[in-house]
Amino acid sequence: MQKGRFTVMNNRKNVYLFYKPDDELEKKVQEIRKIGRKHGYSLVEESKDADIIVSFGGDGQFLQAVRKTGFRDDALYVGVNDGRLGFYTDFDTTDLDKIENALKTENIEVLKYPTLEVEVDHLQAFKCLNELSVRSNIIKTFAIDVYIDDFHFETFRGDGMVVSTPTGSTSYNKSLNGAVVDPKLQAMQLTEIASLNNNQYRTLGSPLLLNHGRELTLKIVQDGNDHPIIAADNEALGIRHSHEIKVRVAEKPIKTLRMKDNLFFQKVKRSFL
Template structure:
């Protein structure tokens, strides 16, 4: 991090975190780091909170490709937060040693039928906004694949595979595999509607198209990471693995499989 010294802080607003940030400011000054007031002036963006705060920091700062993102957790380590506000020694070690490395996480690019573009690090979810199933035609690279009826569909990144996707029975995917995974939410399978019935992992070169069939349930809830998006009257979503990556800092002794084991085993 020797060539990165301008830091923008994004945090949950709690008394404990605010107090800890004051301590870390002093630590940063010791090693020549400077706080900036706007993310555009930063080459390091540090989030203080959990994985949800880290995802919000990405959305609010526009998925900066020229910045390094660092997650500092207010509790246990998360999948995106390699540091803790309760362990300043580990943060100081990262500031002065070669025990850290930069990871490049793949993201998804989502395009609506009116041309709006979004990025997400965890997942795209599309769900019915009323207590009723809805229908989506699924296309892969423009080829009709299946017609889904159910509560919704989820498209996750490899890092997002351990979150909502896992709770739906999806596979955990190594982040070193640039890919996306389509997972069903309570699909209806009968003589009229037939789906694959299992998660589908697709490579980086694939493009997924989700077309909402107009049958009276025309305004689904579209979620990008942990935020519901204000998308209305959009009947078609195009999803692919983006060329844009998120650069994050982690300690070399905290691999992805350490995180999986710590969280689930």
């Protein structure tokens, strides 16, 4: 973890803004741009040229910003919400003083969030920051053979499965009664969606936490319903006829900026308790 203004911000001066413009938001963005220019920051037209990538919107917009800019591990991602603070957004367009203070004080730090590497049928690879979900595309259950490091662990039948990161554990995973996981853990969590348990199919029936270095393989059992929907974070992917999905914790995390007085468990308490 890197701390202090010099380490976090001093050598990062090229900024790329990611947002969907509308008249009201544009006015707020222009005010924040003035603050940035005042402290020596410059806007760039392409995300590849940026040291800092700033998304304006909620957590969903932050996920899109990371995905659309290629999960860069050499840039710093910053989330600015236009309303209620989220898990990835520590700043708000209505609190300009807090944004300016972050540029000139040491009350900020960089967090490294684990991401997932996913490979489908040895052909298509992509990353996830929140979760990977594999679900039936029709009103019918389907079966998945689950392997951990090439060891056949179980055969699942149900509506689908979700593999989440620690930060994604508070999202779709939590709605499935998955565990909330500390983002400092380099891990991934496998959670079932409406599993069937009978004499033919038997699953663990609880979330499973897997350490960094493990490889999870989901093999779709071909029994007539072999066209599941695959979604990465908040985006459904146009992948059809998939047979084998491999998931692991990526070697390189993404780096995000947050205020030191806004810890992960403070966000959990604010959101759920």
